[in-house]
Amino acid sequence: MAIFNLKKREIECKIVYYGPGRCGKTTNLEYIFKTYKKQITGEMVSVDTEGDRTLFFDFLPMGLGKIKGCDVRVQLYTVPGQVQYTSTRKLVLKGVDGVVFVSDSLEVRREKNMISLKDLQQNLKEYGSSIFKIPLVMQHNKRDLIKQGFPIMSIEQMEKDLNRQLKVPSFPASALNGEGVGETLKECLKLTLKSFKKEMNL
Amino acid sequence: MNILKKVKSLLQEAELYHKQGLLDEAKGKYNKAKELIQDDELLKDKQSLMDGIAKKMDLLEIDIEKVEQAEKRPEVAADVQDLIKRLYTFAADQDEDTIALDGAIALAKFGQYDSALAEFNELIKKESLRVVAAKNILRCHMAMSSVDEAFTQYEQWLSEDMFVPDQIDKLRMFFEGILEKEGIDRTLPAAKIQEEDDAHLLDIFEMDEQQTQETAAEGVDIDGFEFEEDEVESDEILDINSIRLTVESGPREGQTLELIVNFQSGNVISLLIPNRDKDLVDCFSVGDMIKNIECYSPIAIFNSSGLVSDVMQIKTGPRRGDYNLDIKVVDN
């Protein structure tokens, strides 16, 4: 639901961070908020509940400056990952232009990653969109834990589980220290803006 | 790996998962560690190890409890509510009233029922939004599980002259629909004028059916929202008043019928079929794809297909014994 305001020469697009509970979506946004000060155009709003779990969403507005004379504004959102928030997740996804799917590298979360990806597919479908068509980037998060000897899946394993059919760009990351966070976002923005261009024949 | 090392690594994992809020996973690892210790015959100092784990598990249980007890839809601060309204109002180029309505609906969707109610109660003062605001007020009460409030509200509307009888009828039907869905068996009083009318001599079931059909056939119903978990967005598809289809199999195969749509939630339409038409109901089973459906909406007629998603006999309420047929309308 990108909003084009041709008179004001403005494009506004919505990027949603999706993924299972506790995989690090909010941590991604927090890092972006801390790091890309110049592009941040407002406060980050988090609506969360017990134990820092996202309840409704996180919201972070950004501005990318002018592209071809158009002011590009981006709104970043995260969904609540916990299973019981199905309807809120769907609500937050409404009007999405690009998706970052954050997966959890911890072995114990393998199945939850897959369930969440399926849930994304279903919700997009219900909005008349498709996981195969929407600009989508994957991020395999918490890679840092491998150094401390925790049971982490290999990237190959995760790609096989989640990205075999989709074949979208994917990034290893450690949102906690920022590794891979910028790359993930940039790629997603690139894909999203590219798909606008196609849509509008720019 | 010797057993102590294994236990230590399990405990480290459990600790990490606890810290990250992966509480079930943490519990699993603690239990695994306990098993290992228990099963080992040679291990010394078992009890103190077990005590140590029990302490950690107590702390974990406290957190599990907290998460379970956390309110699912708490009222949030006013500025967050404003943000919700701003972010989830999709009627940007519409008139002021529609935007206000959208904003209130967004609040309700996020479970901010008290604030939403306050806004709907303002909007109800506007003629053009009266019915839709009233419907949403009823929905909010129902979502808050205050059925009695909803009844009191409805009865209050009946006693006031805020609504014309026709509007009250719409509300009554709507409310009955919700009650039916919730399996609540309570009869709603109708608008006064009807009690004075000869119509009251009619069998109550008959009357109900007639009104259902009349009202469904008129007017656009800009329904707001549904609170069901797997909610279908209602603004993606036109309101359908009635459909025309040719029965493809069963006792009435080949017949072309025009059927009134009684309820609609997004792209799912519900048809109430009287008990006497059971042979018609028998022509449909869940999962059937109906190829050609002509859909009549107040502003357009369009063709589509439909997936039969539910066929069920109504167990309670004034339509007890009749059938409800749900069809998911899919684009051709």
Ligand SMILES: Nc1nc2c(ncn2[C@@H]2O[C@H](COP(=O)(O)OP(=O)(O)OP(=O)(O)O)[C@@H](O)[C@H]2O)c(=O)[nH]1
């Ligand atoms: N070690 C490590 N921990 C991380 C990383 N990213 C997130 N975490 C931790 O994982 C936990 C959950 O992170 P959040 O960002 O709140 O997760 P979320 O996906 O927003 O979770 P929900 O809102 O419940 O869906 C927190 O304790 C974070 O510190 C990472 O890259 N490495």
Ligand SMILES: [Mg+2]
């Ligand atoms: Mg979060």
